[in-house]
Structures are given as C-alpha cells and as structure tokens.
Amino acid sequence: MAIEVRIPTILRTYTGGEKAVSADGASLSALIDDLEANHPGIRERLIENGDLRRFVNVYVNDEDVRFIGGLEAELSDGDQVVVLPAVAGG
Amino acid sequence: MVGRAASRPYAGSVLTIDRATYDAIVAHAKRDHPDEACGIVAGPEGSDRPERLVEMVNAAGSPTFYEFDSTELLELYKEMWDRDEEPVVVYHSHTATEAYPSRTDIGLASEPGAHYVLVSTREHGNNEGPVEFRSYRIVDGEVTEEEVTVVDGLSTSN
Numbered sequence: 001m002a003i004e005v006r007i008p009t010i011l012r013t014y015t016g017g018e019k020a021v022s023a024d025g026a027s028l029s030a031l032i033d034d035l036e037a038n039h040p041g042i043r044e045r046l047i048e049n050g051d052l053r054r055f056v057n058v059y060v061n062d063e064d065v066r067f068i069g070g071l072e073a074e075l076s077d078g079d080q081v082v083v084l085p086a087v088a089g090g
Numbered sequence: 091m092v093g094r095a096a097s098r099p100y101a102g103s104v105l106t107i108d109r110a111t112y113d114a115i116v117a118h119a120k121r122d123h124p125d126e127a128c129g130i131v132a133g134p135e136g137s138d139r140p141e142r143l144v145e146m147v148n149a150a151g152s153p154t155f156y157e158f159d160s161t162e163l164l165e166l167y168k169e170m171w172d173r174d175e176e177p178v179v180v181y182h183s184h185t186a187t188e189a190y191p192s193r194t195d196i197g198l199a200s201e202p203g204a205h206y207v208l209v210s211t212r213e214h215g216n217n218e219g220p221v222e223f224r225s226y227r228i229v230d231g232e233v234t235e236e237e238v239t240v241v242d243g244l245s246t247s248n
Contacts (some may be wrong), residue, residue: 009176010200054130055198057160084167087128087159087201088150089182090194 003031003075006082014042023081028058029071031081046083047071055086102114104237105179105205105225107131111143112172112240116221116231118145119183119209123216126156127209129181132170139244140178140205148182156182179225181207189222191233199228 002022007015015021021039025031036043046056051071058065059082065073075081093212111131119127131140133204144166149159158166170176180201184192184213193197199206209224 007198010202057163059164062164063166066160082164084169085200086131086157086160086162086198087146087163087180088155088198090155090192090193 002077003081004048004062005035005081006080007030009086010085011045011083014045017031025075027071027075028065028069028073029062031075032071056089057084057086058082059084103205103227104206104239105140106138106239106241106244107140108244109240109242111140112223114143114145114168115181115207116209116223119211119221120146120214120216122183123211124153124185125151126153126183126185128156128158130166130177130181130204132173132175133178135174135176137216139190140176141244142175153185156202177201177204179207181209183209183211185211185215189224191226191228196228196231196233202229204226 003021003024004020006020007018012018021035023031023034023038025034032043032046046053052058052065060068060073060075061080093240118129121127124147129143129145132142132144133139134141146162146166148156148159150157189210191206191208195206206226206228208224208226213219214221223238225236225238227236
C-alpha cells in the first residue's frame, strides 16, 4: 500500500527537502504515525492535543479531511494526500 | 514613499514589484476595507518575480483576521504546482493598525521564501489617499523588514 503525501515547503526540513513522500496507513491517523516513523518530528507539526492543528489543512483526493472524518478519514492504496498550512493571520 | 534606492534603510532583501501589481493590491485593500483583504502574487519557482496576482476571498470576513478558504487554498496551490510557480508575495491588509505583522501573522507565517506584504488602510479606508505598503520576511518567528522597490515593469533579465 502506497499513498503519496505532498509536503509543504515549511515541513520539508523533516523530509530531507523532498516535496512528496510515500507512506502507508488505513486512516489518516495511521498515515501520520508512519510518516513520523520515517520523518521524526513531523507529527507534532500536524497534530496538537490529539487532533489536527487548526491551521494545518490536510486533503485526501482534494477533499479537506475535516469533512471526511478528520484523523479517522479512511485511506486506500493510491490515494493522494496533500498537507498545506493555512494562509491566515490577524 | 517607496523606492528608497539611494539610502538602504533595511539590511534585508528587497521586494521588487511592478506598478500595476502594487496598485492592484492597494485597490483590493481599499475595496475590502474595513475587512482585511488577502491574496498572493505567484511567480516562477526560484525567480523571486511576483508576476501573477491572485486576489483571495477572506473566508474569515473580518476586520481583525484573514484566512484563505481551505478549498480555494488547495486549488490555488495545485494551479501553482501545475505552472511551476510559488507564492512570491503573500499580502493582507490591516484596517485599523499599522502595516506591521501582528503576533498572529508571525505565528502563522508558513512560507519562509515569500515576501509578506502588509498594507494598512487605517488612514483613508475606502477612499483615495496614500496607504502604508511594507514588506517583510518572516522566518522561524523572526520578522525582517525589507525595502520595497516599485518598477514600471519587471525586467526580463533577472
């Protein structure tokens, strides 16, 4: 099972500069665990207090995961995951 | 005033932007006042050339906060990836305070390669009149103001 995960510029320090990495997981939560195993430190940038960070957007096949179960969103082989920090401020 | 070429007041880099794009950002900020306006100027990856203005909707619709809609954010980035572009400028307006990044702006800044442009409409609101237009680098929570040079057109040589 392979899922392509698009990594934003700000998190590429965890992926050796790679724009996209391959990871496994039947859910977004499991996928992030797998990412963490290969790219230590990245989970904390995505998750806070057991939930996705408010200003990090994750999309599965172009759908914002907040609308499809959040960390419990189901994943299948060949899915495309994109991580994008919010563009926001005060 | 912009284009302080004679004296270099900032140690940082320079934002070079063409007049039409500059004017369009200012017009957007004035039009959306008293809510914050926001958008980007995309350019070819690695070029540092702000070529393609994309006005975004402030999904927060607020005088004190801005946020790109998450679906529109993905569409924007996919379009840039298809065109081998990156966000060269990320801009937003402050409508009651100076054109300096707020603590929230600094905390959420996530494009270390971008010029963060702040426009303040606090003085003239929707009306004619000068605005503050300033640019910064925001990297790892550190803000560095930079010079803004407005040119008639971006040269093709750099």
